[in-house]
Amino acid sequence: xxxxxxxxxxxxxxxxxxxxxxxxxxxxxxxxxxxxxxxxxxxxxxxxxxxxxxxxxxxxxxxxxxxxxxxxxxxxxxxxxxxxxxxxxxxxxxxxxxxxxxxxxxxx
Amino acid sequence: xxxxxxxxxxxxxxxxxxxxxxxxxxxxxxxxxxxxxxxxxxxxxxxxxxxxxxxxxxxxxxxxxxxxxxxxxxxxxxxxxxxxxxxxxxxxxxxxxxxxxxxxxxxxxxxxxxxxxxxxxxxxxxxxxxxxxxxxxxxxxxxxxxxxxxxxxxxxxxxxxxxxxxxxxxxxxxxxxxxxxxxxxxxxxxxxxxxxxxxxxxxxxxxxxxxxxxxxxxxxxxxxxxxxxxxxxxxxxxxxxxxxxxxxxxxxxxxxxxxxxxxxxxxxxxxxxxxxxxxxxxxxxxxxxxxxxxxxxxxxxxxxxxxxxxxxxxxxxxxxxxxxxxxxxxxxxxxxxxxxxxxxxxxxxxxxxxxxxxxxxxxxxxxxxxxxxxxxxxxxxxxxxxxxxxxxxxxxxxxxxxxxxxxxxxxxxxxxxxxxxxxxxxxxxxxxxxxxxxxxxxxxxxxxxxxxxxxxxxxxxxxxxxxxxxxxxxxxxxxxxxxxxxxxxxxxxxxxxxxxxxxxxxxxxxxxxxxxxxxxxxxxxxxxxxxxxxxxxxxxxxxxxxxxxxxxxxxxxxxxxxxxxxxxxxxxxxxxxxxxxxxxxxxxxxxxxxxxxxxxxxxxxxxxxxxxxxxxxxxxxx
Amino acid sequence: xxxxxxxxxxxxxxxxxxxxxxxxxxxxxxxxxxxxxxxxxxxxxxxxxxxxxxxxxxxxxxxxxxxxxxxxxxxxxxxxxxxxxxxxxxxxxxxxxxxxxxxxxxxxxxxxxxxxxxxxxxxxxxxxxxxxxxxxxxxxxxxxxxxxxxxxxxxxxxxxxxxxxxxxxxxxxxxxxxxxxxxxxxxxxxxxxxxxxxxxxxxxxxx
Ligand code: HEM
Ligand SMILES: [Cu+2]
Numbered sequence: 001x002x003x004x005x006x007x008x009x010x011x012x013x014x015x016x017x018x019x020x021x022x023x024x025x026x027x028x029x030x031x032x033x034x035x036x037x038x039x040x041x042x043x044x045x046x047x048x049x050x051x052x053x054x055x056x057x058x059x060x061x062x063x064x065x066x067x068x069x070x071x072x073x074x075x076x077x078x079x080x081x082x083x084x085x086x087x088x089x090x091x092x093x094x095x096x097x098x099x100x101x102x103x104x105x106x107x108x
Numbered sequence: 109x110x111x112x113x114x115x116x117x118x119x120x121x122x123x124x125x126x127x128x129x130x131x132x133x134x135x136x137x138x139x140x141x142x143x144x145x146x147x148x149x150x151x152x153x154x155x156x157x158x159x160x161x162x163x164x165x166x167x168x169x170x171x172x173x174x175x176x177x178x179x180x181x182x183x184x185x186x187x188x189x190x191x192x193x194x195x196x197x198x199x200x201x202x203x204x205x206x207x208x209x210x211x212x213x214x215x216x217x218x219x220x221x222x223x224x225x226x227x228x229x230x231x232x233x234x235x236x237x238x239x240x241x242x243x244x245x246x247x248x249x250x251x252x253x254x255x256x257x258x259x260x261x262x263x264x265x266x267x268x269x270x271x272x273x274x275x276x277x278x279x280x281x282x283x284x285x286x287x288x289x290x291x292x293x294x295x296x297x298x299x300x301x302x303x304x305x306x307x308x309x310x311x312x313x314x315x316x317x318x319x320x321x322x323x324x325x326x327x328x329x330x331x332x333x334x335x336x337x338x339x340x341x342x343x344x345x346x347x348x349x350x351x352x353x354x355x356x357x358x359x360x361x362x363x364x365x366x367x368x369x370x371x372x373x374x375x376x377x378x379x380x381x382x383x384x385x386x387x388x389x390x391x392x393x394x395x396x397x398x399x400x401x402x403x404x405x406x407x408x409x410x411x412x413x414x415x416x417x418x419x420x421x422x423x424x425x426x427x428x429x430x431x432x433x434x435x436x437x438x439x440x441x442x443x444x445x446x447x448x449x450x451x452x453x454x455x456x457x458x459x460x461x462x463x464x465x466x467x468x469x470x471x472x473x474x475x476x477x478x479x480x481x482x483x484x485x486x487x488x489x490x491x492x493x494x495x496x497x498x499x500x501x502x503x504x505x506x507x508x509x510x511x512x513x514x515x516x517x518x519x520x521x522x523x524x525x526x527x528x529x530x531x532x533x534x535x536x537x538x539x540x541x542x543x544x545x546x547x548x549x550x551x552x553x554x555x556x557x558x559x560x561x562x563x564x565x566x567x568x569x570x571x572x573x574x575x576x577x578x579x580x581x582x583x584x585x586x587x588x589x590x591x592x593x594x595x596x597x598x599x600x601x602x603x604x605x606x607x608x609x610x611x612x613x614x615x616x617x618x619x620x621x622x623x624x625x626x627x628x629x630x631x632x633x634x635x636x637x638x639x640x641x642x643x644x645x646x647x648x649x650x651x652x653x654x655x656x657x658x659x660x661x662x663x664x665x666x667x668x669x670x671x672x673x674x675x676x677x678x679x680x681x682x683x684x685x686x687x688x689x690x691x692x693x694x695x696x697x698x699x700x701x702x703x704x705x706x707x708x709x710x711x712x713x714x715x716x717x718x719x720x721x722x723x724x725x726x727x728x729x730x
Numbered sequence: 731x732x733x734x735x736x737x738x739x740x741x742x743x744x745x746x747x748x749x750x751x752x753x754x755x756x757x758x759x760x761x762x763x764x765x766x767x768x769x770x771x772x773x774x775x776x777x778x779x780x781x782x783x784x785x786x787x788x789x790x791x792x793x794x795x796x797x798x799x800x801x802x803x804x805x806x807x808x809x810x811x812x813x814x815x816x817x818x819x820x821x822x823x824x825x826x827x828x829x830x831x832x833x834x835x836x837x838x839x840x841x842x843x844x845x846x847x848x849x850x851x852x853x854x855x856x857x858x859x860x861x862x863x864x865x866x867x868x869x870x871x872x873x874x875x876x877x878x879x880x881x882x883x884x885x886x887x888x889x890x891x892x893x894x895x896x897x898x899x900x901x902x903x904x905x906x907x908x909x910x911x912x913x914x915x916x917x918x919x920x921x922x923x924x925x926x927x928x929x930x931x932x933x934x935x936x937x
Binding site: 317 | 755763784870892
């Protein structure tokens with residue numbers, strides 16, 4: 001509920017700002033990780049690492065990166081995100097089935 | 109600002125009101141009228157098909173026209189009749205069942221309707237512009253990619269536009285049910301119709317994007333020269349089949365689940381008992397929704413996916429019969445020992461149980477992959493899906509309309525005429541489709557223009573056609589009933605059935621803000637709980653106060669109109685690139701309207717306490 | 731809550747994007763939309779994976795793609811994701827000016843990304859004669875990457891419209907949810923790109 005009295009108490013605002021700063025720090029860390037993963041991914045391919053090994057690793061790196069993006073950048077780790085998480089996982093499940101289908105039981 | 113428009117009631121004012129309305133109850137009526145209209149068109153197409161197949165080697169309609177007929181019959185019935193009629197019921201009922209004043213996104217609700225409407229019109233314009241789509245409602249490539257003329261282009265654009273509307277409607281209902289429930293209306297107190305709307309909407313959310321992509325690929329291939337389904341350039345026609353059925357099988361559950369919900373509410377009301385096994389029913393609904401996504405390839409057993417894939421999909425398909433069976437038994441137990449009142453709504457519901465069960469049984473037969481090599485693409489499949497779709501979906505729509513008609517129009521449909529419509533339809537339905545199983549087993553393929561003499565198929569086909577005429581008679585009697593009721597039947601109060609759920613606690617039809625005061629829900633079947641406590645109606649959860657309501661808007665109509673115009677542009681730019689102008693104009697209208705929506709604040713309006721008090725004096729509040 | 735409260739920039743609660751019922755609805759509805767978009771892109775990825783061998787000649791992923799360009803594009807888009815996080819950070823602290831600034835930076839990075847993408851397509855078409863129509867692989871490639879590019883374009887227009895529309899009046903409970911959903915959309919675009927650079931470009935190079 002919005003308070004109708006105008007601005008809120010100073011200590012409350014202070015506390016919130018601190019919380020936000022804390023969260024921002026986590027987000028910057030996840031950004032650094034994402035950049036790092038990207039470097040590793042491109043580096044492996046440019047260095048010509050064996051494809052049998054590199055493809056699963058690339059996919060793993062991508063998935064971890066996306067988890068960072070969803071949970072930190074898009075705040076899915078915060079409370080009040082149960083329903084968004086449910087529907088994103090629902091979408092991801094259908095997505096997975098679709099991808100499996102198109103890589104296995106399509107004519108070649 | 110709020111009531112200015114509603115005061116003058118000229119025809120023009122009424123039309124303008126409906127073009128701009130964001131009221132879920134009026135949008136329900138729009139869905140009902142247009143869905144009903146398309147249902148009649150689809151029915152007419154069905155009659156022409158059955159007349160053509162009345163006798164061997166018939167030449168009633170030409171082979172090409174026949175192909176257009178079967179294509180448009182299926183497409184119309186699924187996308188333009190069944191879906192909107194279901195949305196009509198959802199819009200009319202769900203907000204009331206959860207004690208809400210409106211849906212979560214009134215503006216998008218209207219946009220969803222107009223997109224569906226213009227998509228449906230676009231599809232049917234094809235009749236007048238040189239031929240309707242003719243590659244079957246499943247539109248398999250390469251039949252569809254090589255079909256001459258523009259018929260299939262209309263299929264692609266029409267379904268793309270109306271599909272966007274469906275997706276919007278699905279998201280709207282999901283958020284409505286999650287965010288707009290009245291105090292005390294926990295998830296496990298929601299009526300089954302609301303629950304099934306919720307699950308259906310989730311299915312829409314995950315299924316329709318696959319169709320969207322499929323239609324885009326088809327559009328690119330037919331209109332912009334891409335090669336997705338062009339084998340000569342390395343394309344692959346099975347991609348279409350997968351995308352279509354990844355959407356298509358969930359779609360059949362999108363159709364049936366809401367009516368499962370409606371039946372549950374109807375059985376419990378007219379047996380004067382709470383629903384047997386409520387939580388099992390909820391669980392079964394969710395489980396069906398979940399499994400519905402893992403079975404699509406049972407439509408492709410004969411494609412050559414290999415024995416492993418076929419077995420997996422066969423087993424998964426058969427598994428769906430389990431939660432469906434749970435539901436059948438729960439309905440039977442709900443009626444068991446109840447004080448059953450055989451109203452027309454109840455009649456359709458009771459008739460649904462054996463009819464649908466037969467469809468489920470043939471479904472399991474089809475799910476046996478090895479056997480399906482025999483059944484596939486024969487009339488056995490036609491028999492199967494009409495048993496589930498007519499015996500389930502259409503019966504459900506009739507039942508739901510009878511049940512909620514008083515809530516939508518303030519009058520109970522005439523019971524005598526209601527039953528008089530039921531019997532010919534019911535008998536005709538079984539005459540038409542039961543025999544088709546045997547025609548299929550005898551080897552009659554589906555979608556053939558003629559069958560030959562002397563193969564033992566004559567009698568069966570004749571019976572089937574006679575049955576179709578009976579169904580037509582039933583439908584006409586239902587239409588007569590609507591007119592008769594509007595003219596002759598008296599107005600009824602808010603609760604004509606002595607029912608159990610929240611929608612019956614307010615007047616029929618409800619005021620546009622639905623609830624003067626948001627009700628407090630104290631249990632499953634909230635109105636019944638209050639009745640059992642000797643109260644007349646719901647206890648309010650808030651003091652009387654101003655009510656916030658959304659403003660109407662013409663923008664949804666304009667956005668959809670823009671898409672409609674652009675649709676023609678896309679279709680005809682293949683012949684002449686100056687048609688691209690239509691694309692630009694249409695998209696300009698759509699994007700311009702979106703920008704207007706984005707830039708112009710729309711905060712809605714308030715209905716003031718004084719107005720509400722005046723309404724209460726007129727008898728609205730009780 | 732009266733209309734004045736909704737439009738008053740001084741009335742800022744903790745989560746301005748979810749302070750009104752409209753805001754809560756938008757928040758949830760938009761997330762659900764993204765759930766649907768997941769399936770949409772999965773269908774496009776699936777199609778691409780089914781067709782990326784159908785090159786009908788020399789224009790294979792290995793021969794076409796240059797990783798330097800893709801790397802720069804990736805960095806641009808990843809960074810733009812961070813800048814929009816900064817924008818939301820300042821929104822939560824009710825610092826409208828900084829929020830707008832970070833969003834302008836986001837748009838600039840997005841534009842640069844789009845510019846490179848257009849250059850890339852142009853390059854393929856003119857240097858390699860590799861088009862939407864030349865093979866099933868061509869169709870699938872341009873459709874998948876182009877759909878993503880279309881999303882970038884739409885996101886840029888959306889965020890720009892928000893920046894301009896609200897420049898004069900500041901943040902309030904009416905536009906906060908709009909900003910928030912736009913930023914969610916932008917992040918989702920980045921999510922899709924992560925899979926594009928991995929599946930299309932890197933795995934395409936590996937062969
Ligand atoms: C126990 C549940 C069900 C099972 C096991 C089942 C199984 C099947 C199978 C295996 C097929 C493919 C037959 C073939 O083409 O060879 C099929 C077709 C079909 N089913 Fe069902 N089904 C079930 C319920 C439903 C329901 C509830 C609906 C709709 C409300 C439905 C609608 C359809 C339609 C429309 C087709 C034909 C599509 C076409 O090829 O045009 N089914 N079913
Ligand atoms: Cu199916």
